Amino acid sequence: xxxxxxxxxxxxxxxxxxxxxxxxEDMELVAVFTRRNPETVSSLTDTAxxxxxxxxxxxxxxxxxxxxxxxxxTDLPVQTPKYVRYFNVIDSFDTHAKIPEHFANVDAAAKxxxxxxxxxxxxxxxxxxxxxxYANAILPEGKDYTFWGKGVSQGHSxxxxxxQGVKNAKQYTIPVESALQAARSGDNPELxxxxxxxxxxxxxxxxxxxxAKVEEEIKTMPNYFADYxxxxxxxxxxxxxxxHSGIPHGGFVLRSGVTGWEKENKHLIEYSLxxxxxxxxxxxxxxxxxxxxHRLSDExxxxxxxxxxxxxAYLSAKSAEELRASML
Amino acid sequence: xxxxxxxxxxxxxxxxxxxxxxxxEDMELVAVFTRRNPETVSSLTDTAxxxxxxxxxxxxxxxxxxxxxxxxxTDLPVQTPKYVRYFNVIDSFDTHAKIPEHFANVDAAAKxxxxxxxxxxxxxxxxxxxxxxYANAILPEGKDYTFWGKGVSQGHSxxxxxxQGVKNAKQYTIPVESALQAARSGDNPELxxxxxxxxxxxxxxxxxxxxAKVEEEIKTMPNYFADYxxxxxxxxxxxxxxxHSGIPHGGFVLRSGVTGWEKENKHLIEYSLxxxxxxxxxxxxxxxxxxxxHRLSDExxxxxxxxxxxxxAYLSAKSAEELRASML
Numbered sequence: 142x143x144x145x146x147x148x149x150x151x152x153x154x155x156x157x158x159x160x161x162x163x164x165x166e167d168m169e170l171v172a173v174f175t176r177r178n179p180e181t182v183s184s185l186t187d188t189a190x191x192x193x194x195x196x197x198x199x200x201x202x203x204x205x206x207x208x209x210x211x212x213x214x215t216d217l218p219v220q221t222p223k224y225v226r227y228f229n230v231i232d233s234f235d236t237h238a239k240i241p242e243h244f245a246n247v248d249a250a251a252k253x254x255x256x257x258x259x260x261x262x263x264x265x266x267x268x269x270x271x272x273x274x275y276a277n278a279i280l281p282e283g284k285d286y287t288f289w290g291k292g293v294s295q296g297h298s299x300x301x302x303x304x305q306g307v308k309n310a311k312q313y314t315i316p317v318e319s320a321l322q323a324a325r326s327g328d329n330p331e332l333x334x335x336x337x338x339x340x341x342x343x344x345x346x347x348x349x350x351x352x353a354k355v356e357e358e359i360k361t362m363p364n365y366f367a368d369y370x371x372x373x374x375x376x377x378x379x380x381x382x383x384x385h386s387g388i389p390h391g392g393f394v395l396r397s398g399v400t401g402w403e404k405e406n407k408h409l410i411e412y413s414l415x416x417x418x419x420x421x422x423x424x425x426x427x428x429x430x431x432x433x434x435h436r437l438s439d440e441x442x443x444x445x446x447x448x449x450x451x452x453x454a455y456l457s458a459k460s461a462e463e464l465r466a467s468m469l
Numbered sequence: 470x471x472x473x474x475x476x477x478x479x480x481x482x483x484x485x486x487x488x489x490x491x492x493x494e495d496m497e498l499v500a501v502f503t504r505r506n507p508e509t510v511s512s513l514t515d516t517a518x519x520x521x522x523x524x525x526x527x528x529x530x531x532x533x534x535x536x537x538x539x540x541x542x543t544d545l546p547v548q549t550p551k552y553v554r555y556f557n558v559i560d561s562f563d564t565h566a567k568i569p570e571h572f573a574n575v576d577a578a579a580k581x582x583x584x585x586x587x588x589x590x591x592x593x594x595x596x597x598x599x600x601x602x603y604a605n606a607i608l609p610e611g612k613d614y615t616f617w618g619k620g621v622s623q624g625h626s627x628x629x630x631x632x633q634g635v636k637n638a639k640q641y642t643i644p645v646e647s648a649l650q651a652a653r654s655g656d657n658p659e660l661x662x663x664x665x666x667x668x669x670x671x672x673x674x675x676x677x678x679x680x681a682k683v684e685e686e687i688k689t690m691p692n693y694f695a696d697y698x699x700x701x702x703x704x705x706x707x708x709x710x711x712x713h714s715g716i717p718h719g720g721f722v723l724r725s726g727v728t729g730w731e732k733e734n735k736h737l738i739e740y741s742l743x744x745x746x747x748x749x750x751x752x753x754x755x756x757x758x759x760x761x762x763h764r765l766s767d768e769x770x771x772x773x774x775x776x777x778x779x780x781x782a783y784l785s786a787k788s789a790e791e792l793r794a795s796m797l
Binding site: 244270273275280282408414415422424429448454462 | 600729
């Protein structure tokens with residue numbers, strides 16, 4: 142069974158999906174939908190059409206799963222409930238606090254029209270969430286830790302760029318090694334997000350800008366930097382482009398727990414990711430769940446799902462028999 | 470919904486299940502079945518009855534899930550297909566090569582009688598298998614690595630104990646740090662099980678035994694030790710009891726893969742376990758899947774399943790809403 146994929150939104154994530162589809166023989170990219178004039182956009186995939194987002198309904202019967210690659214702040218809360226009326230859809234909605242509301246909206250629309258919508262797919266939410274769930278189910282008495290990085294935080298980079306005198310900037314979130322070791326120790330320490338991470342900033346100044354003033358403004362910025370151990374490096378635009386144009390990320394999910402009649406035995410479950418490209422990895426997870434959406438839909442299921450609701454075998458191109466023989 | 474659990478086979482694993490059931494409020498241990506005279510066996514759980522395995526059919530309607538805690542070599546191939554005729558069952562069958570055959574036997578019996586049988590539950594097979602599947606589905610182009618340890622290998626310890634002049638012995642399988650680093654490097658080296666692990670043996674000699682001869686016999690033992698870097702320490706029985714009576718284990722599952730149009734970006738997915746008690750951790754996984762078996766059975770499903778077939782949410786005592794709000 143081949144899965145016909147559509148991409149809605151053709152930025153970093155959309156291009157990542159295009160690359161991931163190419164790595165899966167049972168997937169085929171049939172169309173890319175953009176808000177821009179399609180004639181100004183060219184896809185990497187020769188056989189895929191580039192279309193305006195306004196024409197998406199014409200593709201109703203030609204796409205098995207639409208992967209919605211918009212942003213969580215304003216795009217996805219509107220797009221996912223809207224387009225699940227036409228297609229099975231996948232999104233990477235990552236505003237953790239608003240997931241219940243988004244789920245309800247997508248679920249209602251998906252059930253009305255008999256489609257599947259899988260939301261909050263990626264690595265956090267996504268693979269990290271799955272690891273939290275499995276580890277908590279196995280070790281009900283214990284403590285969870287999530288560390289992010291080393292990786293680029295788009296939000297923090299943007300915050301620096303809004304400072305007067307800053308031409309360009311990149312911010313890395315870095316897990317604190319001693320905090321990671323403390324989480325692994327089995328002593329179950331209390332660690333705040335702040336104790337667990339430091340922030341490193343690479344900043345290109347506008348000509349004539351006051352470096353000391355910019356550094357002070359970054360380091361005292363409330364919420365973003367004030368309570369963190371923050372380092373600021375001033376570099377040239379050329380250096381920023383040469384050494385900091387990637388979008389790496391990653392992190393660690395740990396659960397430290399106990400078993401035994403007297404809770405005398407300690408256990409540590411650790412999952413970690415080290416990613417050269419955050420959007421391409423997220424896209425790769427989206428594509429695996431697109432396969433699952435297509436299969437679930439073919440089985441007659443509908444409604445909103447998350448990674449918690451999908452049996453792992455649905456993600457793989459291999460048959461159940463092959464999986465049991467080769468991976469169990 | 471409370472799940473009434475039975476334990477069949479009351480060794481290290483069975484006792485681990487008993488401890489794990491106690492850590493889960495929605496679980497209740499109702500009976501332990503042993504081949505021994507029940508009057509000579511006492512369980513830790515006051516409210517659980519100890520019964521002879523011959524009387525198991527009497528409990529048909531009083532147990533929601535039977536956790537079968539026998540060995541993979543001779544017990545489980547017979548017991549799981551036999552007892553799935555009376556109960557929903559879980560086992561930890563770990564002879565990887567014989568899983569397809571075991572699956573077929575359990576599936577036929579489970580379908581005939583309308584029960585669920587979940588086989589090969591634990592950490593390898595089990596959580597390691599799940600991580601191999603997820604990582605392969607996300608990164609179809611890449612390489613898998615599994616490392617075991619540091620931990621006690623029962624099979625290797627037994628092999629040493631069979632040597633003349635050996636009174637007692639414990640063998641640890643240890644991952645080679647440089648091989649682990651090579652697997653993490655992204656260079657995707659070929660690494661054999663032998664290159665990835667060393668073996669460390671703690672041996673208690675019988676009085677008058679020839680240490681040099683025993684060491685030679687261990688180090689040249691085909692299959693078990695001959696091709697490994699093996700270290701042998703001779704210690705007293707007291708020292709063995711004091712420092713080596715635990716059953717720790719663990720290991721690492723890694724997938725190193727690429728994404729991008731030119732496959733230019735590297736990614737590393739790593740899952741690891743560090744376990745003070747191998748049987749208690751395995752038991753904790755079995756109990757989580759017992760919860761799933763009970764729910765699936767209540768939904769009217771039947772047949773043989775593996776960890777690949779079970780949606781993660783079934784493992785958790787939390788509702789779908791709670792999971793989305795707290796863990797996604």
